[in-house]
Amino acid sequence: MKADAECKEISDTAFYCIYVDAMLGWLARMLRILFGAEVFYSSSIGDSQLLKTNCLVVTRDEELFRQRRGPTILLKTDDHVKWIAVFLRLGMRPFEKTRCPECGGELIKISCGEAEAAVGHAIQSAECWRCVNCGKYYWVGSHWRRLRQLVREAEEVRAECLGTG
């Protein structure tokens, strides 16, 4: 069976900061909101920077993966659910911490009345947050339920990262 991903030099501290390669914007948002990870993602991050960093690098580029020294994950499958499954398998725990998916800023709990006033409509949620960096508002809505569903699916699939013990 073809592996879903290849891993190298992954340790417990590998997830402290994560560089996500170009074209993986969806994954960057998921790593922030599901795991609260500090994620660097921008189309202007070049290969030379990705080769240098001590942070974990997630890429789909085999050449970059071979050249890298340091913690790296090469995603080989196109299946987004399996991408999340790889991170769960590596020990990341969902819904313990969270960050703004768009900018990576910290989310602070606010009253939903404040959020309602800001977005201009009623919010059916017991909990609301605001990003301290970009000011975006979040609450437990249909998007959140889709995230829970995604994690449930990811917990059920087998995902293998070649190179991990």
Ligand SMILES: [Zn+2]
């Ligand atoms: Zn933000």
